[in-house]
Amino acid sequence: MQNNELPDWLKEPNVNNHSQTCQNSRLISINLRIISFFIKHFQNEAIVTDNKQSAWLKLISMLVKLILILCSTNIKFLWIVIIIILFKVCQLPSQQVSKLSSRFFKMFLCSVIFVMPNFVIGNVQTTFFFILRLMAIVLDVAYFLQINSWQQVIVGLRQLHCPNLIILILDISLKYIHTLAIFLRESLWAVQLRMVGKTLNNRNIIGKVFGQLYLNSKKYTNEVFNAMLLRGYKINPKQKNSIKINKSDYSLVIINLIIIVFFVNTSM
Amino acid sequence: MHIPDNYLSPQTCVALFAAATPVIALSIKKVELQIKEKKETIPMIGISASLAFIIMLFNVPVPGGTSAHAVGATLLALLIGPYAACISLTIVLLMQAFLFGDGGILALGANILNMAIIMPFVGYYCFKLFDHFNYKKAGAFIGAFVGINVAALMAGIELGIQPIIAHNASNQPMYSPYGLTITIPAMLFAHLAVAGWIEAGFTLAIYKFVLKVAPDELYMNQKTVEHSEYNITSFFKKLLIVMIILSPLGLLTKATAFGEWDAQELKSMLPNHLVPSGISHGFSFNALFSDYSVKGFSDISGYILSALTAVLIIFLISKIMRNHYHAK
Numbered sequence: 001m002q003n004n005e006l007p008d009w010l011k012e013p014n015v016n017n018h019s020q021t022c023q024n025s026r027l028i029s030i031n032l033r034i035i036s037f038f039i040k041h042f043q044n045e046a047i048v049t050d051n052k053q054s055a056w057l058k059l060i061s062m063l064v065k066l067i068l069i070l071c072s073t074n075i076k077f078l079w080i081v082i083i084i085i086l087f088k089v090c091q092l093p094s095q096q097v098s099k100l101s102s103r104f105f106k107m108f109l110c111s112v113i114f115v116m117p118n119f120v121i122g123n124v125q126t127t128f129f130f131i132l133r134l135m136a137i138v139l140d141v142a143y144f145l146q147i148n149s150w151q152q153v154i155v156g157l158r159q160l161h162c163p164n165l166i167i168l169i170l171d172i173s174l175k176y177i178h179t180l181a182i183f184l185r186e187s188l189w190a191v192q193l194r195m196v197g198k199t200l201n202n203r204n205i206i207g208k209v210f211g212q213l214y215l216n217s218k219k220y221t222n223e224v225f226n227a228m229l230l231r232g233y234k235i236n237p238k239q240k241n242s243i244k245i246n247k248s249d250y251s252l253v254i255i256n257l258i259i260i261v262f263f264v265n266t267s268m
Numbered sequence: 269m270h271i272p273d274n275y276l277s278p279q280t281c282v283a284l285f286a287a288a289t290p291v292i293a294l295s296i297k298k299v300e301l302q303i304k305e306k307k308e309t310i311p312m313i314g315i316s317a318s319l320a321f322i323i324m325l326f327n328v329p330v331p332g333g334t335s336a337h338a339v340g341a342t343l344l345a346l347l348i349g350p351y352a353a354c355i356s357l358t359i360v361l362l363m364q365a366f367l368f369g370d371g372g373i374l375a376l377g378a379n380i381l382n383m384a385i386i387m388p389f390v391g392y393y394c395f396k397l398f399d400h401f402n403y404k405k406a407g408a409f410i411g412a413f414v415g416i417n418v419a420a421l422m423a424g425i426e427l428g429i430q431p432i433i434a435h436n437a438s439n440q441p442m443y444s445p446y447g448l449t450i451t452i453p454a455m456l457f458a459h460l461a462v463a464g465w466i467e468a469g470f471t472l473a474i475y476k477f478v479l480k481v482a483p484d485e486l487y488m489n490q491k492t493v494e495h496s497e498y499n500i501t502s503f504f505k506k507l508l509i510v511m512i513i514l515s516p517l518g519l520l521t522k523a524t525a526f527g528e529w530d531a532q533e534l535k536s537m538l539p540n541h542l543v544p545s546g547i548s549h550g551f552s553f554n555a556l557f558s559d560y561s562v563k564g565f566s567d568i569s570g571y572i573l574s575a576l577t578a579v580l581i582i583f584l585i586s587k588i589m590r591n592h593y594h595a596k
Contacts (some may be wrong), residue, residue: 079577083576083577086581087580090584095591097588100582
């Protein structure tokens with residue numbers, strides 16, 4: 001005779017465990033989305049511009065503008081600088097302009113939050129000046145990032161004889177961030193696939209995933225680094241990137257001189 | 269013709285906003301279709317908007333102590349169509365109100381209705397009427413003249429009805445203090461005598477040039493005429509540069525246009541020196557580059573830099589629009 005009653009383990013309410021699985025799955029999905037977005041952002045970094053100006057000069061130009069903007073207390077100077085940067089932005093292709101404007105708005109909105117408490121202090125005029133100055137800074141940085149890839153920044157730093165160790169750490173970090181992000185994404189996919197029907201403590205997931213990521217990536221990056229060395233990557237490369245000025249650089253030099261003259265003029 | 273804040277009652281502002289909004293929405297839809305047919309519309313919208321902005325910087329003195337300015341709305345309608353002209357002028361008016369303090373923010377609905385809707389559409393359909401009888405150039409001239417004057421008439425009516433619809437218990441006007449018997453003749457005189465001729469002359473000059481060298485660039489000819497090799501965009505860019513440099517000519521007249529006085533100027537003009545309460549205690553907005561200048565800059569350099577800033581911003585907007593529609 002068959003027993004038609006359900007077994008005991010099926011009778012147990014499993015609601016909590018089911019919701020826990022959903023929560024864990026949601027946590028993994030959210031993180032997967034963030035990592036995928038991050039990787040896509042890195043992969044879209046191919047910058048197509050005909051900018052033939054030297055990397056070192058573009059870096060110095062950005063730093064000089066930033067310093068002058070930060071030191072300026074005159075709205076006239078800021079207006080001139082913003083016009084000059086807008087003029088350079090107008091010369092970019094429309095696709096670049098769209099990306100730049102999106103980057104500018106995101107950076108500006110994140111940064112302007114820190115200026116807002118100044119309204120509480122009560123000086124509205126100064127706050128508006130701060131906001132205008134912040135706009136000029138963010139626009140300049142956004143433009144610089146739009147027309148220069150990270151490789152060009154590294155080349156510029158090398159041309160300016162920055163310490164090799166710093167350039168090495170920056171260079172390798174940028175290369176490895178992308179590689180590790182892909183590795184992390186695959187790890188998260190694997191975790192998500194293995195989670196079907198199981199209940200896992202979500203507090204331990206993060207520790208386990210990142211712990212595994214560290215151990216595997218340590219081994220992986222050692223092998224990648226050895227492969228880079230075999231392919232000719234030099235830790236202390238000979239300074240082939242010496243400072244040269246080409247025809248396109250003269251326009252940038254003149255613009256920077258104009259800005260410096262305006263700064264001195266408006267400061268007096 | 270830019271009506272400042274506090275000259276129109278809130279009811280008038282809301283009503284005119286409500287009247288302008290569906291037309292803008294329709295224009296956006298029409299322009300999207302236009303862009304699908306011809307992608308070059310987008311840079312032309314940018315150039316047209318820049319052209320209109322700079323044209324509006326040129327103030328001319330009018331007998332009576334005020335000044336007036338052309339708008340270029342009919343010209344834009346002939347180049348890119350009335351709907352695209354409406355959008356271009358709306359963008360320009362928004363920039364003028366928020367960045368340069370020219371024209372009120374609450375009065376934006378009125379200014380958009382007058383200069384971005386009535387003027388280009390009236391001018392365009394006037395031209396079409398003459399074009400039907402094969403009088404294109406006369407149509408361009410008369411269309412521009414009629415368009416700006418109809419818009420001026422509308423502005424005069426909007427200002428003139430304020431004492432009737434918005435007054436306090438003792439019948440004192442709360443907003444624009446002048447009635448219809450003053451505002452309509454004042455606005456019409458300035459535009460019939462001076463601004464209308466400048467608008468018409470400028471429109472005719474540019475229209476004739478474009479008709480001769482690049483007739484397919486005109487809105488009405490885009491489907492019927494073969495594509496010409498002349499790069500009209502480059503011509504307009506050069507024209508913009510020249511006009512930016514010449515824009516300080518608009519400073520030759522110091523007089524403020526009729527109906528665009530601030531509270532202090534109005535007080536000195538009124539016989540009883542009593543500024544309506546709506547104007548003295550009304551909405552106040554300090555634009556970043558108020559009156560097309562910044563403290564410390566000379567008027568001339570302020571004017572040129574304002575024109576340059578506006579043109580650059582408009583170009584950036586048109587580039588973003590181009591990328592958006594290309595991506596679609």
